[in-house]
Amino acid sequence: MIDSRVVKSVRMNMTEEMVERFVDAASRGDVAAVSSLISRCASLLDRPGANGWNALMLAARNGHYTVTETLLSHGADRLVVNRSSQTAYDIAKFWGHTHIGNLLVGTDDQSQHILETTDPSQEIYFSAEPLDRLSERRSDATWQQDKQNRPDSVFLLFSELSPLVHSLEPSTGSGAQTSLCRFSSSLVKELLLKPGSVLVFLGVERRRPSSSPETSSEPPAWFAINSTEDPEVLLKLGGEKDLFWARRPNRDLLNFSQDEAGILAQARAVLAWHSRYAFCPTCGSSSRSEEAGYKRTCTNASCSSLQGVHNTSYPRVDPVVIMLVLHPDGEQCLLGRKKVFPTGMFSCLAGFIEPGESVESAVRREVEEESGVKVGSVRYVACQPWPVPSSLMIGCLAVALSTDIKVDENEIEEAHWFPRQKVIDALFRGGSPVLLLSHQQTIAHQLVKHWIGCNSNL
Numbered sequence: 001m002i003d004s005r006v007v008k009s010v011r012m013n014m015t016e017e018m019v020e021r022f023v024d025a026a027s028r029g030d031v032a033a034v035s036s037l038i039s040r041c042a043s044l045l046d047r048p049g050a051n052g053w054n055a056l057m058l059a060a061r062n063g064h065y066t067v068t069e070t071l072l073s074h075g076a077d078r079l080v081v082n083r084s085s086q087t088a089y090d091i092a093k094f095w096g097h098t099h100i101g102n103l104l105v106g107t108d109d110q111s112q113h114i115l116e117t118t119d120p121s122q123e124i125y126f127s128a129e130p131l132d133r134l135s136e137r138r139s140d141a142t143w144q145q146d147k148q149n150r151p152d153s154v155f156l157l158f159s160e161l162s163p164l165v166h167s168l169e170p171s172t173g174s175g176a177q178t179s180l181c182r183f184s185s186s187l188v189k190e191l192l193l194k195p196g197s198v199l200v201f202l203g204v205e206r207r208r209p210s211s212s213p214e215t216s217s218e219p220p221a222w223f224a225i226n227s228t229e230d231p232e233v234l235l236k237l238g239g240e241k242d243l244f245w246a247r248r249p250n251r252d253l254l255n256f257s258q259d260e261a262g263i264l265a266q267a268r269a270v271l272a273w274h275s276r277y278a279f280c281p282t283c284g285s286s287s288r289s290e291e292a293g294y295k296r297t298c299t300n301a302s303c304s305s306l307q308g309v310h311n312t313s314y315p316r317v318d319p320v321v322i323m324l325v326l327h328p329d330g331e332q333c334l335l336g337r338k339k340v341f342p343t344g345m346f347s348c349l350a351g352f353i354e355p356g357e358s359v360e361s362a363v364r365r366e367v368e369e370e371s372g373v374k375v376g377s378v379r380y381v382a383c384q385p386w387p388v389p390s391s392l393m394i395g396c397l398a399v400a401l402s403t404d405i406k407v408d409e410n411e412i413e414e415a416h417w418f419p420r421q422k423v424i425d426a427l428f429r430g431g432s433p434v435l436l437l438s439h440q441q442t443i444a445h446q447l448v449k450h451w452i453g454c455n456s457n458l
């Protein structure tokens with residue numbers, strides 16, 4: 001009688017042998033053998049050989065274009081990693097096989113943008129600058145008044161710091177779901193006279209003056225107004241259009257086009273500052289808006305804030321460090337979750353920079369406070385204005401010196417080291433219950449994506 005364990009082991013050896021023949025054929029660039037083995041046993045496609053490399057990785061390593069093409073045409077998985085956490089794309093790129101790298105990133109699915117090393121600053125939401133701020137015009141009252149009266153000037157309306165918006169048809173193709181409502185000077189004229197209204201000059205459009213004599217030769221100016229009037233009454237200013245207030249800061253503000261998000265970041269942060277600084281921080285007297293909304297001056301003639309320059313008179317920006325901490329092995333990253341996050345969501349650690357602290361020191365301190373992990377080198381990647389209310393998120397990659405995790409339970413519920421494969425799956429396949437990343441409009445998401453785009457060490 002034959003022992004069933006022997007049968008099983010013989011079968012396993014046969015399968016392993018077939019896998020080895022398959023990956024070897026891919027490694028040698030033998031298209032005929034690769035095709036024939038797949039046609040006999042389709043499940044070979046993504047199976048790694050004994051050293052952890054699958055056929056696609058070996059074809060990419062040795063620069064075999066046709067084999068790579070054949071494997072992809074059968075649906076080979078581009079998003080799996082070997083034991084050193086490298087995808088086939090990482091391997092092709094490292095060995096200089098650019099044509100194979102291009103094949104692997106393809107153009108037919110979203111993995112293109114995930115696998116490639118992107119310049120994250122190109123994609124950061126809230127950081128576009130479609131307007132020229134023309135700060136030198138802020139104290140020119142005549143120029144400001146003229147712009148406010150022009151029919152082509154654009155006014156954005158806010159109530160309790162929420163912008164008035166309308167939904168966009170999906171067909172616009174920009175990916176944006178909402179757009180800022182734009183009002184003309186005639187519609188907001190009366191509103192501007194109300195005592196609770198705050199007006200901020202945002203800038204002028206960065207476009208070349210039109211050559212057509214019918215249109216204004218100067219680019220249109222943009223303003224933002226925060227009004228304390230009844231929001232229901234304000235809605236009627238927009239006429240019959242389907243308008244609404246984008247009230248949920250962390251969600252409703254993430255659905256605009258890149259350009260509008262940039263304008264919104266500026267407008268909301270400056271208006272938020274006005275709403276919190278109605279009184280002078282130095283003496284407590286009331287203060288008034290000046291310089292087209294970019295300064296608040298104390299109304300008390302004897303206040304020391306009127307002597308010299310004081311940062312209390314200008315819109316504030318709070319620097320925050322946000323960092324993706326990498327494990328010393330280079331193949332895992334540290335992500336944490338706050339209690340308020342949705343189930344399964346983890347993100348980069350972050351924290352406010354304290355006075356007298358460098359970016360690097362703040363990264364080291366916040367990571368150690370929140371996770372107990374010690375950090376060595378810190379490298380700046382990109383930043384994101386975050387207008388809720390007025391932070392500047394300074395995004396860094398940081399390398400850990402220690403790996404034991406002990407979370408600060410006041411702030412973080414859990415923190416773990418996540419391997420590259422899990423992160424790639426969360427970024428590209430989505431729907432993983434284990435790891436859900438923050439919205440792609442956040443710099444936290446962009447930092448994780450940037451790390452995946454960087455080649456891991458070979």
Ligand SMILES: NC(=O)C1=CN([C@@H]2O[C@H](COP(=O)(O)OP(=O)(O)OC[C@H]3O[C@@H](n4cnc5c(N)ncnc54)[C@H](O)[C@@H]3O)[C@@H](O)[C@H]2O)C=CC1
Pocket residue numbers: 318320322347349350351352366384386388391393411438442443444445
């Ligand atoms: N865009 C993105 O990807 C992300 C943005 N953020 C933003 O970064 C900010 C800071 O992150 P946290 O982890 O909360 O910082 P954190 O780790 O420093 O802890 C927050 C605490 O710091 C104190 N604090 C110190 N300076 C402060 C200031 N200027 N304003 C308010 N609180 C101050 C407060 O006690 C507050 O509760 C958050 O407000 C959040 O909105 C956070 C993570 C991701």
Ligand SMILES: [Mg+2]
Pocket residue numbers: 349350351352366370411
């Ligand atoms: Mg924090």
Ligand SMILES: [Mg+2]
Pocket residue numbers: 350351352366369370411
């Ligand atoms: Mg903290």
Ligand SMILES: [Mg+2]
Pocket residue numbers: 351352366
């Ligand atoms: Mg802190």
Ligand SMILES: [Zn+2]
Pocket residue numbers: 280281282283284285298299300303304305
């Ligand atoms: Zn004062």
